[in-house]
Amino acid sequence: GAGVSQSPRYKVAKRGQDVALRCDPISGHVSLFWYQQALGQGPEFLTYFQNEAQLDKSGLPSDRFFAERPEGSVSTLKIQRTQQEDSAVYLCASSPSGSIQYFGAGTRLSVL
Amino acid sequence: GENVEQHPSTLSVQEGDSAVIKCTYSDSASNYFPWYKQELGKRPQLIIDIRSNVGEKKDQRIAVTLNKTAKHFSLHITETQPEDSAVYFCAASRSGAGSYQLTFGKGTKLSVIP
Numbered sequence: 001g002a003g004v005s006q007s008p009r010y011k012v013a014k015r016g017q018d019v020a021l022r023c024d025p026i027s028g029h030v031s032l033f034w035y036q037q038a039l040g041q042g043p044e045f046l047t048y049f050q051n052e053a054q055l056d057k058s059g060l061p062s063d064r065f066f067a068e069r070p071e072g073s074v075s076t077l078k079i080q081r082t083q084q085e086d087s088a089v090y091l092c093a094s095s096p097s098g099s100i101q102y103f104g105a106g107t108r109l110s111v112l
Numbered sequence: 113g114e115n116v117e118q119h120p121s122t123l124s125v126q127e128g129d130s131a132v133i134k135c136t137y138s139d140s141a142s143n144y145f146p147w148y149k150q151e152l153g154k155r156p157q158l159i160i161d162i163r164s165n166v167g168e169k170k171d172q173r174i175a176v177t178l179n180k181t182a183k184h185f186s187l188h189i190t191e192t193q194p195e196d197s198a199v200y201f202c203a204a205s206r207s208g209a210g211s212y213q214l215t216f217g218k219g220t221k222l223s224v225i226p
Contacts, residue, residue, distance in 0.1 A: 042216030099144050099207035105155040
């Protein structure tokens with residue numbers, strides 16, 4: 001079937017605006033991850049869900065970042081009061097078990 | 113927490129030659145080591161992975177080796193082709209310990225010169 005789908009692909013926000021990024025995982029995948037990838041760097045872990053439970057949010061950089069997966073499928077990453085340092089590509093990955101992770105193409109967020 | 117170092121940051125090879133990328137990790141409890149290929153503006157694609165109970169794994173022109181004692185693992189690409197040009201990331205995780213987060217290296221930009 002289809003891979004991990006993320007929307008929007010590109011998002012431009014003015015500093016201080018709130019944004020919401022969506023991830024549609026591969027159907028049936030229990031685990032879902034969010035990563036942040038700065039330009040020229042490797043992805044960095046933000047948070048992890050198993051079904052609807054957020055089991056690890058140790059990578060969220062501040063309380064302006066919030067993620068949810070209310071029905072254990074689609075997930076939303078919300079960033080409140082965006083700042084320039086939030087500019088990055090936000091990647092979502094899903095996994096049937098946890099270890100092997102399949103990534104989406106990401107949302108490129110630019111904060112002006 | 114886990115720290116993954118990756119070398120080199122850039123690598124240029126002639127088409128047909130081999131390429132080797134090396135990574136070291138710090139957490140001896142890490143037991144799962146995937147490699148991802150990322151083309152510009154595209155998703156990271158899993159190309160090969162290895163678990164800590166295996167020393168080497170091969171898939172056609174790609175192989176990965178793991179030395180648990182030294183805490184390092186390497187990606188080997190033989191008979192390189194121009195379509196192998198991309199950024200390659202190594203990663204490590206404690207798979208099965210309740211936390212599956214991947215810690216990535218900073219990436220290696222591989223250029224295969226025709």
